[in-house]
Amino acid sequence: MNVELDALNEALKAVSSLRSCVGNFFLSLSQGVRSEHGEDHRETKYILELQDLVAEISSNMRKVEQTCSSIPLPPDGQINLGNTAHLAHETTQDRQALYSELVGSYKWTDKLHEISNITFGFLAQNVMKRSYNSYLNSSGMNAKRRRLTPSCHNVPISSVETVITAIDRQYQDMNMNVYRPHPSNCHNLQIQVSLGRILRAVISFRGMMIEWVKVKAYNEEFQTDNGQLGQLDLWTNSRHHVFRKITENANAAMLHFYSPTLPDLAVRSFMTWLHSFRSLFTDTCRRCGNHLLCAMPPTWRDFRTLEAFHEDCKP
Numbered sequence: 001m002n003v004e005l006d007a008l009n010e011a012l013k014a015v016s017s018l019r020s021c022v023g024n025f026f027l028s029l030s031q032g033v034r035s036e037h038g039e040d041h042r043e044t045k046y047i048l049e050l051q052d053l054v055a056e057i058s059s060n061m062r063k064v065e066q067t068c069s070s071i072p073l074p075p076d077g078q079i080n081l082g083n084t085a086h087l088a089h090e091t092t093q094d095r096q097a098l099y100s101e102l103v104g105s106y107k108w109t110d111k112l113h114e115i116s117n118i119t120f121g122f123l124a125q126n127v128m129k130r131s132y133n134s135y136l137n138s139s140g141m142n143a144k145r146r147r148l149t150p151s152c153h154n155v156p157i158s159s160v161e162t163v164i165t166a167i168d169r170q171y172q173d174m175n176m177n178v179y180r181p182h183p184s185n186c187h188n189l190q191i192q193v194s195l196g197r198i199l200r201a202v203i204s205f206r207g208m209m210i211e212w213v214k215v216k217a218y219n220e221e222f223q224t225d226n227g228q229l230g231q232l233d234l235w236t237n238s239r240h241h242v243f244r245k246i247t248e249n250a251n252a253a254m255l256h257f258y259s260p261t262l263p264d265l266a267v268r269s270f271m272t273w274l275h276s277f278r279s280l281f282t283d284t285c286r287r288c289g290n291h292l293l294c295a296m297p298p299t300w301r302d303f304r305t306l307e308a309f310h311e312d313c314k315p
């Protein structure tokens with residue numbers, strides 16, 4: 001114990017003399033050539049003085065290195081947890097192990113912290129996350145506006161109905177029926193869309209936000225068996241592979257068009273995209289020019305240009 005303290009004392013002394021000669025060196029450097037250097041060869045004398053000071057610094061540096069190497073390392077590697085190191089000097093047997101356990105858990109938490117930071121970085125890049133905050137983070141807006149809460153799921157049902165009616169009027173071959181599955185819930189709405197004689201889709205809204213889409217063939221039903229009024233079957237998949245594929249793509253489109261700031265535009269864009277399936281069985285693929293590939297029509301529509309592609313031909 002005493003040996004350790006003596007070594008520590010020596011090292012501290014060495015550090016303080018090193019600091020003092022570095023201080024002297026910079027003092028002399030800042031003052032430049034002074035009157036005590038005389039008249040003759042004053043520059044040479046000044047440079048000699050600086051050389052002496054540098055030599056003194058290097059000898060002190062060596063001393064610091066020597067004394068530091070003689071100080072014993074704290075228990076269990078390089079980590080020193082401040083005053084808790086005294087736990088290692090406990091006299092009672094069962095408490096002696098505490099410090100090494102503490103160091104172990106410290107390392108573990110440190111690692112956990114590091115890994116969670118990396119994970120957070122990865123998750124922050126996830127642009128598909130549909131919350132207003134992540135939208136603002138990804139578009140780099142300032143912290144003050146970040147406190148705004150998402151509101152598009154909170155829009156009154158009447159304004160959602162207005163938007164849907166407008167879209168319904170816009171397309172002659174696309175009919176929409178509005179259902180309110182839970183009359184007490186004023187933010188939940190389902191619409192059933194019939195597109196020509198091609199397909200039927202059911203779209204579930206929370207406020208102005210589309211939260212679920214299911215597409216089936218025109219001759220498949222969405223009404224539930226128990227005949228409950230206003231209840232649509234959101235879960236059963238289509239019998240046909242084509243419409244199961246379109247359901248998948250529709251969910252991708254719903255995420256693609258989602259916009260927390262312009263929710264009605266998102267709904268309009270999605271409906272325009274869905275409407276492009278009116279020629280599902282007559283369109284040829286933009287890439288290969290064929291109607292069918294692996295017995296499937298072009299089930300992919302480009303989000304921007306609405307061009308038709310086969311699943312394997314899409315860009």
Ligand SMILES: [Zn+2]
Pocket residue numbers: 285286287288289290293309310312313
């Ligand atoms: Zn193709």
